[in-house]
Amino acid sequence: xxxxxxxxxxxxxxxxHAKITPEECQMLLEEGKKCRNKSNxxxxxxxxxxxxxxxxxxxxxxxxxxxKYVDTYVEGYNIKWKQGNDVLPKQKxxxxxxxxxxxxEFNPPHDHAGDLSFVIFPDIPQxxxxxxxxxxxxxQGPGAVTWMYGYGAHQYITIVPRMPETGDLFIFPASLQHxxxxxxxxxxxxxxxxxxxxxx
Numbered sequence: 001x002x003x004x005x006x007x008x009x010x011x012x013x014x015x016x017h018a019k020i021t022p023e024e025c026q027m028l029l030e031e032g033k034k035c036r037n038k039s040n041x042x043x044x045x046x047x048x049x050x051x052x053x054x055x056x057x058x059x060x061x062x063x064x065x066x067x068k069y070v071d072t073y074v075e076g077y078n079i080k081w082k083q084g085n086d087v088l089p090k091q092k093x094x095x096x097x098x099x100x101x102x103x104x105e106f107n108p109p110h111d112h113a114g115d116l117s118f119v120i121f122p123d124i125p126q127x128x129x130x131x132x133x134x135x136x137x138x139x140q141g142p143g144a145v146t147w148m149y150g151y152g153a154h155q156y157i158t159i160v161p162r163m164p165e166t167g168d169l170f171i172f173p174a175s176l177q178h179x180x181x182x183x184x185x186x187x188x189x190x191x192x193x194x195x196x197x198x199x200x
Contacts, residue, residue, distance in 0.1 A: 004072040012149045015160060016073045016171040024065055025122035025167055028192050031056050032098040032122075042097045047110035048180075052100040056192070059096045066093070066118075070196065073116070073171040091116060096194040101143075103187075107180035109148065114195030117174040119145065121164040125187040132163045132183075142183035147176055164191075 006018040035054045042055040056062065070091050094114060101107075128143045135141030140161030150158040162170070172178075174195055183189070 001075065002068050002072045004069060006072060006076065013147070013173050013176050014073075014077045015147055015176070016076060017162075018069055018072070018169045019167045020069070020120060020122075020169050022167070027065070028062070028098070028120060028122040029190065031058065031062065032100075032190065032192070034058075035098065036100075045095075046097065048099060048101075048105070048107045050099055050101055050105045050107070052102075054098050054100075056096040056098055059093045059194075062096060062192075062194075063093045066194075069169055070116070070118075070171065090199040091196040092199050094195050094197050096192070099189075099191045099193065101180070101189040101191065103184050104182050106182040107178075109177050109179045111177050112174040112193075112195050114174040115198045116171060116196040117176075118169060118171045118194055118196070120170075120192045121166060121168045121190070122192060123188070123190040124164050124166045124168075125185070125189070127185045127187045128183055128189055129163070129165065131185045139181065142181055142185070143189055145170075145178060145180050147172060147178045149176060 004018055006016055032054070035056050036052070040054040040057065042053045043050070046053050074091070124143070132141045132143055140146060140163055144161050144163045146159050146161040148159045
């Protein structure tokens with residue numbers, strides 16, 4: 001069993017949160033630099049209103065260390081959460097991309113292909129965290145990500161919002177709707193996402 005510390009939300013879908021290491025963050029940032037060119041432009045496949053979204057082509061390198069987190073998600077779902085069918089233990093990474101989000105860009109409500117999806121935050125600038133803290137409103141605020149399940153009932157949780165920090169990893173069902181609020185700070189918010197498929 002993997003000794004990965006993690007949390008989950010007591011809610012409909014199983015949304016998993018863990019911290020990756022600084023070394024793993026750096027590996028993602030380096031992979032992103034290699035792919036940050038027009039030939040890897042991935043916007044035509046994505047919902048985001050962002051100028052820079054790139055496909056990461058070397059998925060094997062990332063999956064080598066990501067696998068332990070995915071395995072822990074599967075273990076957590078099947079043992080601690082189980083609602084219906086088990087999640088299969090073997091997951092194949094089919095798509096991987098990196099987002100460089102800048103001021104006034106956003107991701108509208110959307111879901112993903114596949115069975116499981118993840119988002120990793122290898123670089124969240126402190127300026128963005130401060131902007132989020134200063135937000136006056138009922139929503140999570142600038143730069144935050146929100147997952148939504150169900151609509152409008154006040155008696156139960158329908159949304160789970162989180163302001164990410166550097167190193168945060170979230171794994172969730174690919175069909176789960178989510179979105180990202182825009183921000184105004186003159187910084188770059190870097191996230192890496194991917195879709196996993198059960199192998200039969």
